[in-house]
Amino acid sequence: MGQAEPTGTDRESPDAGTGAVEEVEVRGHIVDSLLLPKVLDRILQMGGSFEIRECVIGTRRVDPSRAVIAVRAETPEKLDEIVGDLIEHGAWPLHAEDARVVPADVAGAFPEGFYSTTNQPTQVRVGGRWIDVLDQEMDCGLTVSGDPPTARCVAMADVPLGMPIVVGHVGVRVVPLERPRDASPFAFMSSRVSSEKPKAVSLRSVAGSIRATRQAGKKVLLVGGPAIVHTGSAGHVARLIREGWIQLLFAGNALATHDIEQAFYNTSLGVDLEKGEALEHGHEHHLRAINTIRRLGGIRQAVESGRLTSGIMYECIRSGVDYVLAGSIRDDGPLPDVITDTLAAQRAMRAAIKDVGFALLIASALHGIATGNLLPASVQVVCVDINPATVTKLADRGTFQTIGMVTDVEPFLRSLAAELAGP
Amino acid sequence: MVKTPWILMCPPRFYGIEYEINPWMNRRVKSDPDKAARQWQALHDALIGLGAAVELLEPVEGLPDLVFTANAGLVYRDLFLSSRFRYGERQGETPVFDRWFAEHGFRVEHTPDGMHFEGAGDALFCGETLFAGYRFRSDARTMSWVGDRLGVEVLPLELVDPRYYHLDTCFCPIAPNAAIYFPGAFDEYGRSVLQDRIWTLIEVSAEEAFSFSCNAVVVGRSVLLNRGAPKLARELERLGFAAVPLDLTEFIKAGGSAKCLTFRLDGEDAASWRTAASAATG
Numbered sequence: 001m002g003q004a005e006p007t008g009t010d011r012e013s014p015d016a017g018t019g020a021v022e023e024v025e026v027r028g029h030i031v032d033s034l035l036l037p038k039v040l041d042r043i044l045q046m047g048g049s050f051e052i053r054e055c056v057i058g059t060r061r062v063d064p065s066r067a068v069i070a071v072r073a074e075t076p077e078k079l080d081e082i083v084g085d086l087i088e089h090g091a092w093p094l095h096a097e098d099a100r101v102v103p104a105d106v107a108g109a110f111p112e113g114f115y116s117t118t119n120q121p122t123q124v125r126v127g128g129r130w131i132d133v134l135d136q137e138m139d140c141g142l143t144v145s146g147d148p149p150t151a152r153c154v155a156m157a158d159v160p161l162g163m164p165i166v167v168g169h170v171g172v173r174v175v176p177l178e179r180p181r182d183a184s185p186f187a188f189m190s191s192r193v194s195s196e197k198p199k200a201v202s203l204r205s206v207a208g209s210i211r212a213t214r215q216a217g218k219k220v221l222l223v224g225g226p227a228i229v230h231t232g233s234a235g236h237v238a239r240l241i242r243e244g245w246i247q248l249l250f251a252g253n254a255l256a257t258h259d260i261e262q263a264f265y266n267t268s269l270g271v272d273l274e275k276g277e278a279l280e281h282g283h284e285h286h287l288r289a290i291n292t293i294r295r296l297g298g299i300r301q302a303v304e305s306g307r308l309t310s311g312i313m314y315e316c317i318r319s320g321v322d323y324v325l326a327g328s329i330r331d332d333g334p335l336p337d338v339i340t341d342t343l344a345a346q347r348a349m350r351a352a353i354k355d356v357g358f359a360l361l362i363a364s365a366l367h368g369i370a371t372g373n374l375l376p377a378s379v380q381v382v383c384v385d386i387n388p389a390t391v392t393k394l395a396d397r398g399t400f401q402t403i404g405m406v407t408d409v410e411p412f413l414r415s416l417a418a419e420l421a422g423p
Numbered sequence: 424m425v426k427t428p429w430i431l432m433c434p435p436r437f438y439g440i441e442y443e444i445n446p447w448m449n450r451r452v453k454s455d456p457d458k459a460a461r462q463w464q465a466l467h468d469a470l471i472g473l474g475a476a477v478e479l480l481e482p483v484e485g486l487p488d489l490v491f492t493a494n495a496g497l498v499y500r501d502l503f504l505s506s507r508f509r510y511g512e513r514q515g516e517t518p519v520f521d522r523w524f525a526e527h528g529f530r531v532e533h534t535p536d537g538m539h540f541e542g543a544g545d546a547l548f549c550g551e552t553l554f555a556g557y558r559f560r561s562d563a564r565t566m567s568w569v570g571d572r573l574g575v576e577v578l579p580l581e582l583v584d585p586r587y588y589h590l591d592t593c594f595c596p597i598a599p600n601a602a603i604y605f606p607g608a609f610d611e612y613g614r615s616v617l618q619d620r621i622w623t624l625i626e627v628s629a630e631e632a633f634s635f636s637c638n639a640v641v642v643g644r645s646v647l648l649n650r651g652a653p654k655l656a657r658e659l660e661r662l663g664f665a666a667v668p669l670d671l672t673e674f675i676k677a678g679g680s681a682k683c684l685t686f687r688l689d690g691e692d693a694a695s696w697r698t699a700a701s702a703a704t705g
Binding site (some may be wrong): 027029032034352 | 619
């Protein structure tokens, strides 16, 4: 038998993320009898869409073939109508079992044997129907509730006592992401991490993705480390924000602190950003900057009082760009805007990423990985770092959709800002 | 040496239009028992005249359609795959057929529960492939099961006109690479499959199909069919077959004709497995 799995995936609407789904099996001499094309045609004619989940073609004439087709329709009624018709043509619904759901017996923990999620689109079978999981996120549990039922990912810490949680793998399935039919802007990146790629091409691809994301009405997320400021790139990022290319910023205390330090003293960690020399008592600058902001009550107050007049954080306030600053154990201060409760920071980031369509992770291992953990696999992630290990780490932790660019941050951001400013 | 064609028929002693399970049947249009008996006898005698050995199944009162032995099941070598009739009206025939086949040396098997299958009415070998009609009487899924059971290629074809509710009312293989068919009984997919897979495919006009000319019995180079298909007769002659027209009007009132009244026990002439078997034993 010739085994081809998974084979050609086809969809009427690639972003069909709603509606009811039923898997049917068609077997026999479905190629020569034209039953397979006929069944697929009928699904489309009746207003449904399909994906071929599995297709094994017999090699000898007497060998039967087998295809598993996921049929999708807008409503359960429409789906029943389509599946009812397909049965007439020999298709047979694969009555999978419903997912097993048990109430959480301990608050802040999943029941034993809980289903652990991935960042890929997932479906759960409830009441004989496959439903799409919302808020897809890796390393979470699945909760199912309501009528009609909905399913979503829930973090361990956010489980209240009694929350219905899916246990086991029965009735849960991961839907592999479709490879884009159009050549991806990153199609040339046959390897996912490389320093040996033409930078101009990579850069234009990033710029193209940012433009496409904005045109699609989605947000661009920037996750940045303090190296952005240390390398003298804060101005480029400020420009990207000012020109409307970034809608969301995730960072830690350090990026915001050194950005404000630069605004106040034109230094970063006490190094003069124009001369590149360490200034006497320069190491105190970032502490004085933090202290000033704490005295004023926060970054917004500093901007509104006219004390902070330039830089990344200034542009965020001015342009209404949301930011989440998450704290860590080594933080000085920190700035009053920094969320020091790690779980609270995760929740704030989780809430903020809902409409993100493109994420640019620059020079930040900690916040980059944290963000990668939260993003569904459908969000394109580009990670720019001088250190290839940062990108590798991200991929190793499951954010496999990451494209890595090994390059110095400053020329990258300078060129990106210039590219996006172009006609 | 060629094996003697071996055919099962059932005299129309209890035949009549007692219910309506296809568009041809109308209880107000009764069949004439004497005329039916004469027409049946003429078919029987014509088959004997062509050198066939005809077995007779004892008719059963209350089973008027038992005369249509073609729907008993499907024979493949010594296996008899018994029909699972869609309508209750005909389900009583199954034990009668099963008993006869068991008594005559066949292994009797059934399709799984709920899988409708009306035997040689809907499953016809042409060459090595089993062409199978579905929708009105047999299920497409059952046909795939049959293919698995027999280890043969099965091509299910949707029947789209309720007047041609069985495959043998609109399609008749006459040789391993030749068949007659009425295109209007199939959809585009079905027509494509037939055109692609059968070397010589003779189209029957709507008018001639309506006189049940596709429901023909093939014995060697003779094709026995209801009278009223002169164009088809000429086509058959051109290919070296002799059309044998018969009056079968009383049976058409029930939606059956020559083919429906016979069951080829040793495999149809168009079935490659029969030819191979004769070569092996001959």
